[in-house]
Amino acid sequence: MQTKNNRKLMAVDLFAGAGGFSLAAIKAGFAIDFAIENDKYAVQTYQNNILKLEGGKYTSVLNDSILDYDPIELQKARFKNKNCDLLLGGPPCQGFSTHRILNAGVNDPRNELVLAYFEFVKALQPRVFLMENVPGILWPRHREYLDKFYQEGKKAGYHVFQPVTLDARDFGVPQRRKRVFILGVRDKADISRVQWPPKPTHTDPKKLGNGLLPWVSCKTAFRSTSADDENNIHMNHGYELIEAFKRTPLNGGSRKDSGRILNCHKDHDGHKDVYGRIDPEQPAPTMTTACINPSKGRFVHPTEHHGITVRQAARIQTFPDSYSFCGGLTAAGKQIGNAVPVELGKYLLEYIKAHIFDSKDFKDEKQMHIKQSGYELA
Numbered sequence: 001m002q003t004k005n006n007r008k009l010m011a012v013d014l015f016a017g018a019g020g021f022s023l024a025a026i027k028a029g030f031a032i033d034f035a036i037e038n039d040k041y042a043v044q045t046y047q048n049n050i051l052k053l054e055g056g057k058y059t060s061v062l063n064d065s066i067l068d069y070d071p072i073e074l075q076k077a078r079f080k081n082k083n084c085d086l087l088l089g090g091p092p093c094q095g096f097s098t099h100r101i102l103n104a105g106v107n108d109p110r111n112e113l114v115l116a117y118f119e120f121v122k123a124l125q126p127r128v129f130l131m132e133n134v135p136g137i138l139w140p141r142h143r144e145y146l147d148k149f150y151q152e153g154k155k156a157g158y159h160v161f162q163p164v165t166l167d168a169r170d171f172g173v174p175q176r177r178k179r180v181f182i183l184g185v186r187d188k189a190d191i192s193r194v195q196w197p198p199k200p201t202h203t204d205p206k207k208l209g210n211g212l213l214p215w216v217s218c219k220t221a222f223r224s225t226s227a228d229d230e231n232n233i234h235m236n237h238g239y240e241l242i243e244a245f246k247r248t249p250l251n252g253g254s255r256k257d258s259g260r261i262l263n264c265h266k267d268h269d270g271h272k273d274v275y276g277r278i279d280p281e282q283p284a285p286t287m288t289t290a291c292i293n294p295s296k297g298r299f300v301h302p303t304e305h306h307g308i309t310v311r312q313a314a315r316i317q318t319f320p321d322s323y324s325f326c327g328g329l330t331a332a333g334k335q336i337g338n339a340v341p342v343e344l345g346k347y348l349l350e351y352i353k354a355h356i357f358d359s360k361d362f363k364d365e366k367q368m369h370i371k372q373s374g375y376e377l378a
Contacts, residue, residue, distance in 0.1 A: 009357060010082055012124060014066060014089035014117060018045040018325060018335035020317065021088045021132070024345025026055030028353055030086055033078050034060040036069065041327030042335050049323050066091075066116050071123035084124040085357065086349070090131030090182070091117045091149075114145065118152035121184070128352055129158070129184040132340050135165055137180050149182070158184040161196045166344070169283040170200035173341045174218035175316050177286045181348065185356070194355040198348065219280035221315035222302060231310040231325055231332060234301075235292060244275065245294075245305035252279035252302075273298040278308065284316045289337035292329055310336065318343040 009030045013022045016035035019042075025032060032055060037043050043063045050056035060078070062069060075084075091113035121129060137146060146163070153160035161183045168177040183196050205214040225232040237245070249257050255275035276298035278284055290296035294307040301308055310325055310332045318341050325332035 007082070009085045009353070010079075011086040011088060012084055012120070012126070014087065014120060015092065016042075016046060016061075016089060017338045018042045019050045020319070020339030020342050021345050022046070022050050022056065022059075023053075023319070023323070024340060024342050025086065025088060025349055026050070026053055027342070027346045028349035030349070030353075031055040032059040033082075033084070034062060034074070036062045036064075036066050038063055038065050039335075041331040042338075044326035045324070045332075045335055048326060066120075067112065071120040074120075075123040079124065084126045085128065086352075087121060087124060087126040087129035089117075090133045092133075114148045114152055118156050121153075121156045121158070125186065127186050127190070128356060130348065130352065131182040131184075132345075133180045133182075135178050135180055138163060138165070153184050158186055159188070159191050160184045164197040166197060166348075168341045168344045169215045170202050171344050171347050172202050172213070172216055173283070173318055173344050174216040174221065175284045175287060175341065177341060177344075179340070183352070190356045194352065198351045201347070215283050217281050218278065218284035218316050221284070221312045222280055225309070225311050226321070229311055229321070231314065233329055234309045235294070235307045235329065237294075237306055241275075241294075242305050245300055248275070248277055248300065250303050251277060251281065253277045254298075275300060278302050287313050287317050287337050289334040291337050292333040313337075317341050 010033045011022075011025045011030040012033055013019075013025070013035040016022055016037040017039070019035070022032050022035055032050065035046060035050070037046060040063070043061060047061055051059055051061070131149075136142065150160055163180045163182045165178055165180050168175050168179070181197065183194070185191050185194065201213060202215050203212040208214060244255075247257070248254070253276065254273065273285065274297060275294050277300045278298055280302045285298045288297060291299055291313045292307055292310060294300045299307050301312075310329065311321065313333065313336045314323060314325065315321070317336050317339055319336070319339070320342075325335055327335070
């Protein structure tokens with residue numbers, strides 16, 4: 001998709017993971033100029049998928065820590081003759097480095113990621129940035145982190161909207177998944193053009209009205225898979241666990257239904273969802289980084305006696321079946337669990353694009369998304 005002066009809309013994806021947000025951006029009409037990700041398996045997945053797409057064929061994938069790159073040098077190298085329109089990604093809430101950057105002198109390693117993030121904002125000057133994070137970012141113990149994020153946004157010259165918590169199922173994704181999104185806008189004229197956040201398109205079937213569609217069930221995630229799909233794999237379970245799954249009622253049964261009692265359950269009943277079956281008639285539970293492990297949540301197949309496959313988890317995250325994940329079972333599950341649901345990201349970016357980048361008004365926010373209630377995964 002190009003602007004009215006035929007200039008391609010360009011995006012950058014920081015903390016890009018396996019490419020869920022990048023894929024959403026490409027689907028929404030952007031091209032990815034470069035992405036930064038330092039997990040080796042996620043990098044392989046990104047390269048094997050995003051670089052094959054029209055919006056990703058000129059993408060550079062930088063595979064070291066964001067702390068190792070000079071954003072000014074990248075701006076000179078990558079944006080000498082073009083503009084950065086959109087910056088995606090948000091610094092992780094959990095710190096993972098004690099390396100000091102930019103002579104910041106901060107004590108919390110999470111803060112240096114915030115500082116690094118906004119050094120890219122300052123250097124690239126995107127018209128818009130969109131950050132996604134877990135709801136825990138709003139907890140009081142992370143207040144310093146969030147305050148730092150807003151302080152740096154203001155210093156970079158951006159209007160940063162208040163954080164909003166969105167549930168993916170309210171936008172046609174077959175999954176209960178709450179995530180925080182923070183939008184930053186550079187130009188004053190654009191601030192009044194976008195009403196943030198967009199209104200939901202789907203709701204509880206018991207509360208239909210105002211043109212809203214019912215939540216999408218996850219049943220299509222469990223349709224048959226191609227015989228040569230390398231991601232049609234699940235955990236191998238021992239005899240006792242398989243027998244417990246056999247005793248678990250179909251389509252939503254729990255661990256307690258199976259009669260499975262571990263030593264840790266004698267004094268504490270534990271989380272009742274673990275070893276539970278997914279109900280295919282409802283939106284699925286949140287796909288976490290351990291979504292292929294039934295001991296970590298309600299991740300047992302609705303009718304078969306094993307955990308869900310990588311492909312089924314990816315479908316719940318609305319990745320197309322053409323998207324392959326590298327590194328084996330555990331690595332693929334981590335990549336899927338960390339991703340922004342593709343169709344949610346696409347809708348949010350289409351909304352932003354229509355309000356800020358397109359010349360015409362975004363007259364019917366829901367109409368373009370209605371088709372997603374029956375989106376094609378293949």
